[in-house]
Amino acid sequence: MTPAAYIDHHSADLVRQLRHLVGISTVNPPGENYDPITAWLTRELTALGLKSKRFTLPRALLKKSLPPEQHAFPRYNVLGKLVAPGAKKTVHFNAHYDVVPVSGRWKHGNPFSGKIDGGWIFGRGTSDMKGSIASLLLTLQSLRATRTTPRLNVEVSFTADEETDSALGTGWLVEHAPIRPDFAVVMEGGELNQVCCGHNGCIWLEVTVHGRAAHGSRPDLGINALEKMAALVRDLEVYQRQLTRRRWQTPNGRIASPTLNVGGIFSCGAGAKINTVPAHASFSLDRRVLAIESHVGAERDLRAFLAAAARRIPNCCISVTKISENYACFTPPTHPFFAAMAGCVTNVRREPAVFNVSTGFNDMHFFASILKIPTLGYGPGGRKEHAVDEAAKVSELVASAKIYAELLTTFGG
Ligand SMILES: [Zn+2]
Numbered sequence: 001m002t003p004a005a006y007i008d009h010h011s012a013d014l015v016r017q018l019r020h021l022v023g024i025s026t027v028n029p030p031g032e033n034y035d036p037i038t039a040w041l042t043r044e045l046t047a048l049g050l051k052s053k054r055f056t057l058p059r060a061l062l063k064k065s066l067p068p069e070q071h072a073f074p075r076y077n078v079l080g081k082l083v084a085p086g087a088k089k090t091v092h093f094n095a096h097y098d099v100v101p102v103s104g105r106w107k108h109g110n111p112f113s114g115k116i117d118g119g120w121i122f123g124r125g126t127s128d129m130k131g132s133i134a135s136l137l138l139t140l141q142s143l144r145a146t147r148t149t150p151r152l153n154v155e156v157s158f159t160a161d162e163e164t165d166s167a168l169g170t171g172w173l174v175e176h177a178p179i180r181p182d183f184a185v186v187m188e189g190g191e192l193n194q195v196c197c198g199h200n201g202c203i204w205l206e207v208t209v210h211g212r213a214a215h216g217s218r219p220d221l222g223i224n225a226l227e228k229m230a231a232l233v234r235d236l237e238v239y240q241r242q243l244t245r246r247r248w249q250t251p252n253g254r255i256a257s258p259t260l261n262v263g264g265i266f267s268c269g270a271g272a273k274i275n276t277v278p279a280h281a282s283f284s285l286d287r288r289v290l291a292i293e294s295h296v297g298a299e300r301d302l303r304a305f306l307a308a309a310a311r312r313i314p315n316c317c318i319s320v321t322k323i324s325e326n327y328a329c330f331t332p333p334t335h336p337f338f339a340a341m342a343g344c345v346t347n348v349r350r351e352p353a354v355f356n357v358s359t360g361f362n363d364m365h366f367f368a369s370i371l372k373i374p375t376l377g378y379g380p381g382g383r384k385e386h387a388v389d390e391a392a393k394v395s396e397l398v399a400s401a402k403i404y405a406e407l408l409t410t411f412g413g
Pocket of ligand 1: 096128129162188362
């Protein structure tokens, strides 16, 4: 039996594994249940014939990197290795096992039940991205059961904290774990017939406007921080228009521009009261950086624009702090690794593959920018990631398992 035929016969195994993974609620923040899920994943990889190890991150590092309310939640990363006799090159498959918190009313009740309905599995993490983990586990099972030797050595990592900043997840892995990949597949970012060859970066800033409080009956004595903030936000529309004029054509012909989302979070700070002139107003900025832009230059530009805009507004005093950032990445899909993956996607899904650049970021940049290896994003995906009724399609989960198997058995590097 071929691995592909084996996968078709054993799709029930994949569904069972995914439901089990979804049932372990690894909500981040704060980072719940990382211990049971990584213990289980390590055992699974070992059972599939991989040399596997779970890395427990040192407490001191947790204390340095995480906010105090998360110090009681340990962090782990799982690494598995399969040596293929005769193979010269190594491919690394990566997925994160954490999920975003849940809210709202779900059609099937409990968001961690993994209910199946109309060919879809519902639940937090089905699409982002425990489905990818389940697909890869079936791929590895199919190779073992059919005694098929891959043409590449295989490394597998299941990592923490992608939904926050990946510092203790893939960020830690690429710096500290004993890995030596020649190529990487991050199992999200591209799905269906799209193979992801890069993604945007982001710069997250918080702008605080400092005013002066006064009695609400004497606004003339204060400096109204909200009014200053409103003027500043209006000026940012000019900046947003400038960004739309920067255009880049991605490999699949999409015209991409940098973007700026204003005020995902905004607040009045402590001491706000209806009868007080607001002394503080703050708002966030989410600047998405194209892979072809300079990350440092983008931040410098935005900060300069804010400073100049504030100078033009009378009595507008601001401070700007960085909340977080993530780097963009892009590998021109000319390397044979990309052609091989596109071929596998085309064969299995019977639809020509195209290369996309994702607007959202994922962990690809750690492999592409730090390890500097050809890195692509591909997985089963799904719908409503980070939202109510997140779901993954069983047929796509099976297709991804076959695509990974075909890549491993046809591409030798
Ligand atoms: Zn994800």
